[in-house]
Amino acid sequence: MENTIKAIVEKYDSNKGFLVPVLQDVQKELNYLPREALDLVSKFLKVSISQVFEVATFYKAFSLEPRGKYQMALCQGTACHVRGVPLIVDHIERTLEIKDGETTEDLMYTFETVNCLGACALGPVMVVNEEYHGKMTIAKTDKLLKKLGKEGNA
Numbered sequence: 001m002e003n004t005i006k007a008i009v010e011k012y013d014s015n016k017g018f019l020v021p022v023l024q025d026v027q028k029e030l031n032y033l034p035r036e037a038l039d040l041v042s043k044f045l046k047v048s049i050s051q052v053f054e055v056a057t058f059y060k061a062f063s064l065e066p067r068g069k070y071q072m073a074l075c076q077g078t079a080c081h082v083r084g085v086p087l088i089v090d091h092i093e094r095t096l097e098i099k100d101g102e103t104t105e106d107l108m109y110t111f112e113t114v115n116c117l118g119a120c121a122l123g124p125v126m127v128v129n130e131e132y133h134g135k136m137t138i139a140k141t142d143k144l145l146k147k148l149g150k151e152g153n154a
């Protein structure tokens, strides 16, 4: 992990002002911000660990808990809700054996419900690693999980 963090920090010329983008890159690489990574960022960027923590806990986009390789965000805004989102939530929770906001033990999936994603006409909408999937149904969810499962194990 040390070399990975060092390379990221060096990409930003070890400039303290780039703490946020450094943490973004670390999270992209590791899917979350483990304590060891924060210590290394603090060391290489010469920023105190308390400052690193402050930033890492301030932004909702950062996670100090392990996240899945596939991060699934299902919209439960009104337009999506009335088109069957509660059934899809139930289905995903039962299929992956996790609750809203949790990550599977094998670190393949993190599932969470979110507020309106701004694509109501396509509802129900699910975003998987920044890719939008519209008009979701239980059947489409199954198909998607199957595809991700294959990709993830490839």
Ligand code: FES
Pocket (backbone or CB within 6 Å): 075, 076, 077, 078, 079, 080, 081, 115, 116, 117, 118, 119, 120, 121, 123, 124, 125
């Ligand atoms: S309510 Fe789901 S995208 Fe707007």
